[in-house]
Amino acid sequence: MTVAVFLLLLLGAVPIALVLALTAMWYIQASGNTVLFDSYPQQLFSAIESYGLLAIPLFMLAGELMNEGGLTKRLIALARILVGGFRGGLAYINLVANMMMAAIIGSAASQIAIMSRAMVPAMEEEGYDTPYSAAITAAGGLLSPIIPPSMLFVLFGVMAQVPIAEMFIAGLLPGLLLGASFFVVIALVGLVQQYPKGQWPSRQQALHDALWGMPALLIPVIIIGGILLGIATPTESAALASLAALLMGRFVYGDLRFQQLPQVLTRTAINAGLVIMLIAAAGVFGWVVIYEQLPQMAAEWIAALTSSPFLFLLLVIGALLLVGMVIDGIAALILVVPILMPIAQSQFAISPYQFGVVVCLTLVMGLLTPPVGAGLFIASSMTGAPPLKIFRALLPFLLATLVTLVLLAWLPWLTDGLVRR
Template sequence: MTIAAFVLLLFGAVPIALVLGLTAMVYIQASGNTVLFESYPQQLFAAIESYGLLAIPLFMLAGELMNEGGVTRRLIDLARLLVGGFRGGLAYINLVANMMMASIVGSAASQIAIMSRAMVPAMEAEGYDRPYSAAITAAGGLLSPIIPPSMLFVLFGVMAQVPIAEMFIAGILPGLLLGLAFFLAIAVVGIRQQYPKGRWPSRYEARRALVMGLPALGIPLIIIGGILLGVATPTESAALASLDALLLGRFLYGELRLACLPMVLQRTAMNAGLVIMLIAAAGVFGWVVTYERLPQLAAAGIAALTTDPFLFLLLLVGVLLLVGMIIDGIAALILVVPILLPIAEQQFGVSPYQFGVVVCLTLVLGLLTPPVGAGLYIASSMTGTPPLRIFRALLPFLLASLATLVLLAWQPWLTEWLISR
C-alpha cells in the first residue's frame, strides 16, 4: 500500500515534498503504529536542524546579487581575456565563465538560467547556431554541482554526516576533470563544424577586463580559499560571498539598485524555502526507510550481483541515470542516500566522498535528459530552441560526462587526494 501511494503521488504531478511526507503518513497508518504520528513533527524539524544547511540560502543570495549587480558580465569579460582568441572562442568563453560561476552559484538550474541569458545571444550573433550555443550553456551547468560550492554537496554532507568543507574539497579535482572533458568536446565539435576563429581582446580591452574582472573573481576565491585554508566554514564563506557581491554590485559596478534588494531577497527566500521544505519531508521519509530496513534488503540484493566496488559504482551510475531522468536531483539524492550510502561504505568499502561526488554528478545529468530534464527546458525557454534540438547538440557533452563518471568510479584518489593533503 505504501509503495502504491508513493508511485501514485509521484506520477500524479504532486510536489515531491508532499509525496515524501504523505507517503510516510500512509506507511504509519498502514503499519498500525499510529503512535509514530506523535514523532512526525519532531522528525520534520530534526531533518533541518543543521547549521550547514544555512549555506544553501546564502549561496542562492550570492548568485542573485551577482546577476543583479553585473558581476556575471565581468566574469564573462575575464573569460574572454583567457580563451577568447581560440577557434570557437565564444564556446570556450562560455565554458570558462560557467566554471567561474559554478564556484559561486552552487545550483545547476540557476546557473543555466543566468548563463543562457548572458551567452546564447552573443554566440548566435557571431555565427554559432542556437542549439549548440544553448547546449554548451546547459552543459556548463553540470559543473555547478561538482565545483564547490554545491547545494547537492551541502545536502549530501548533512545527510551523510561528513564535513561539508571536505565534500567541497573532494569536488575540486573532479570538477576540473569534467571541465577538461568539455574543453575537448568543444575542440572536436569546433574542428568538425569549422566555427569562427576567436578574437583576442585589444590591450585596452584586456586592461579593462582585468581591472573590472579581478574583484569579481574575488568572490570564488573567498569561498574556496576560506574553506581550503580553514579560516571559514562553508556557511561563513557563503555569507562573505553574498556581502562581497552586494558591495561590488552597489559601489564598484554601480548596477545594483537598492530598490531591487526586496525582490532579490524574496526570490532567494522562495527558492530556499522550497529546498528546505523538501529536506524536512525527506527526513520523515528517510526515517520510514530506515524503520523498514530497506538498506539491509537492498544490500543483500546488490551483494548477489557483485562484490567489486568499481562494478558496484557502475551499477549505481546506471540506476541513478534512470532515477535522475524522472525525479529532481535534490529529491533523488534525498531518496537514495539513506538506502545506498550504508551499502557503499560497509559492503564495498567506498568512501563517502567518492560516493557523494559520483552520485551528485550522475543525478544532475538528469537535468539535461528527457523526459523531465528541467535544465533542458530552462535552456529551451530562455533561448526559444526546441528541447530535442538542444539535446542532440548536448550528446558530446553527455558522453564526456559519462566518461568522467567512469574514471571517478575507477580511481577513488581523484576525490580523496586533496582531502588527505
C-alpha cells in the same frame, strides 16, 4: 501498496515534497503503527535542524546579487581574455564563465538560467546555432554539483555526516577533469562544424576587462580560499560571498540599486524555502525507509551481484541515471543516500567522498535528460530552442560526463587525494 501510492502521486504531478510527506503518512496509517504520528512533526524539523543547511540560501543569495550587480558579465569579459581567440572562442568563453560561476552559485538550475540569458544571445550574433549555444550553457550546469561550492555537496555532507568543507575539496579535481573533457568536446565540434575563429581582445581592452573582472573573481576566491585555508566554514564563506557581491555590485560596479534588494531577497527566500521544505519532507520519508530496513535488504541484494567496489559504483551510476530522469536531483539525493551510503561504506569500503561526488554528478545529469529534464526546459524557455534539439546537441557533453564518472568510480584518488593530504 505504499509503493503504489508513491508512484501514483509522483506520476500525478504532485509536488515532490508532498509526494514524500504524504507517502510517509500513508505508510504509518497502513501499517497500523499510528503512534509514529506523534514523532512525525519532530522528524520534519530534525531533518532541517542543521547549521550546514544555512549555506544553501546564502549561496543562492550570492548568485542573485552577482547577477543583479553586474559581476556575471565582468566574469564573462575576463573569460574572453583567457580563451576568446580560439576557434569557437565564444563557446570556450561560455564554458570558462560557467566554471567561474559554478564556484559561486552551486545550483545547476540557477546557473543554467543565468548563463542562458548572458551568453546565448551573444553566441547567436556570431553565427552559432541556438540549440548548440543553449547546449553548451546547459552542459556548464553539470559543473555546479562538483566545483565547490555545491548545494548537493552541502546536502550530502549533512546527510552522510561528512565535513562539508572536505566534500568541497573532494570536488576540485573532478571538476577540473570534467571541465577539461568539455574543452575537448568543444574543440572537436568546432573543427567539424567550422565555427568562426575567435578574436583576442586588444591589449587595452584586455587590460580594462582584467582590472574590472578581478573584483568579481574575488568572490570564488573568498568562498574556496576561506574553506581551504580553514578561515571560514562553508556557511560563513557563503555569507561573506553574499556581502562581497552586495558591496561590489553597489559600490564598485554601480549596477545594483538598493531598491532591487526586496526583489532579490524575495526570489532567494522562495527558492530556498522550496528546497528546505523538500529536505524536511524527505527527512520523514527517509525515516520510514530506515524503519522498514530497506538499506539492509538492498545491501543483501547488491552483495549477491558483485563484490567489486568499481562494479558497485557502476551499478549505482546506471540506477541513478534512471532515477535522475524522473526525480529532481535534491529529492533523489535525499532518497538514495540513506539506502546506498551504508552499503557503499560497510560492504565495499568506498570513501564517502568518492561516493558523494559520483552520486551528485550522476543525479545532476538527470537535469538534462528527458522525460523530466528541468534543465533542458529552463534552457529552452530562456533561448527559444526546442528541448529535443538542445538534447541532441548535448549528447557529446553527456558522453564526456559518463566517461568522467567511470574514471571517478575507477580511480578513488581523484576524489580522495586532496582530502587525505
